[in-house]
Structures are given as structure tokens and as C-alpha cells.
Amino acid sequence: MGTVREAIDQRLKDFIEAQRVFFVATAPLSEEGHVNLSPKGLEALRVLGTHQVAYLDYVGSGVETIAHLRENGRITLMVCAFEGPPKIVRLHGRGEVIEPTDDRFAELRSGFTSTMAARSVIRVDVERISESCGFGVPLYSLVGERTQLVDWVDRKGEDGIRAYQREKNARSIDGLPTLRWVATE
Numbered sequence: 001m002g003t004v005r006e007a008i009d010q011r012l013k014d015f016i017e018a019q020r021v022f023f024v025a026t027a028p029l030s031e032e033g034h035v036n037l038s039p040k041g042l043e044a045l046r047v048l049g050t051h052q053v054a055y056l057d058y059v060g061s062g063v064e065t066i067a068h069l070r071e072n073g074r075i076t077l078m079v080c081a082f083e084g085p086p087k088i089v090r091l092h093g094r095g096e097v098i099e100p101t102d103d104r105f106a107e108l109r110s111g112f113t114s115t116m117a118a119r120s121v122i123r124v125d126v127e128r129i130s131e132s133c134g135f136g137v138p139l140y141s142l143v144g145e146r147t148q149l150v151d152w153v154d155r156k157g158e159d160g161i162r163a164y165q166r167e168k169n170a171r172s173i174d175g176l177p178t179l180r181w182v183a184t185e
Helices: 010-018 065-070 106-111 148-168 179-184
Strands: 003-005 022-026 038-040 047-048 050-056 074-080 088-098 122-134
Touching: 010 047, 010 088, 022 065, 038 065, 047 148, 065 074, 065 122, 074 122, 106 122
Parallel strands: none
Antiparallel strands: 003 122, 022 038, 022 074, 047 050, 050 122, 074 088, 088 122
């Protein structure tokens, strides 16, 4: 069952930001809709405060998280240790999609060292923080970051990425609207 924490203290912040991969889960309101679970990486997750985190949402073939957050805001992030002592941290909350055209994007984006283009920043107001043992999570060692996404984005260029997003990121797999800027072009 684990332990529910009152806030993200310095110890949890250090743990969360040290992990190289995390997972994001969202779901639409419809029972027929698809629950989404996505792995994330590439130096993307930051703790903004005791009850707030944000991550860079890089361009990809799916856009379910954005669609679900626009529809209902529900999100859970899970961070687990693959090296060192076993631990799992789950952050349940309400997420917000902040696109590059939004006034707050530049300020939030500046908190990340990655220079790769991001289609949004996902900011989460954390309502529940739980910590559990992670005894069943295997040990893995990081060999390195994959370069394929960075290389692909570089090859596409800004115009190519925007065209890709217009084609592939306009609607979720359940037909929900996603990126606002795509709808206005």
C-alpha cells in the first residue's frame, strides 16, 4: 500500500529529478476511450514546488496525454528506481497543457536544460503523493540516451515538425481535440 506523503520534500525532489525515465497515465471520460500510459525521458521532469511538477512533452506520434488533459485534467506520474535502493513514487493530480504559443511557456521551458523543441510543457498540480517499496522493480543500468528522437527533430526542422504535428497530432486516437494551435491554422 505504501505511504502517503504530505508534500514533495527535498528528499523526494532529489529522487524524482535523479530518475532518467518516468511514466505518465491519463484516461478519457468515455468508457470506450483508450487509457494511455507513456514512458518519458530525455531530462524532462522537474519539481516546481511541494505540490507541483512539470515535464517537457516532446513531439511524438501520439498525443493522448494532451487530449485527456484538455478533456478532464486527470493525470498520474510514476517514477521508480531502476538503480540504487528500491522505490516507487506516484504523483496523482490535475494537469495543464501549456503550448509554445501560451504566455507562460517560455518561463516554464527555461527551467529545463534540454534544447530540443517541445510541443508543450505539462504542468501538474499534485493532489496525492505516495511512496512505496519497489521491491519487484528489476535493477537496470543506464547505458545512455537514445539519439533517434533528437536526430529526427533536427532533420525535420521547425517547419517539418509543425507539418508533422498538423498531420499526426490534431486528434487523439479517440477523436478528441489536442493542440490548440493546430485547430487555429
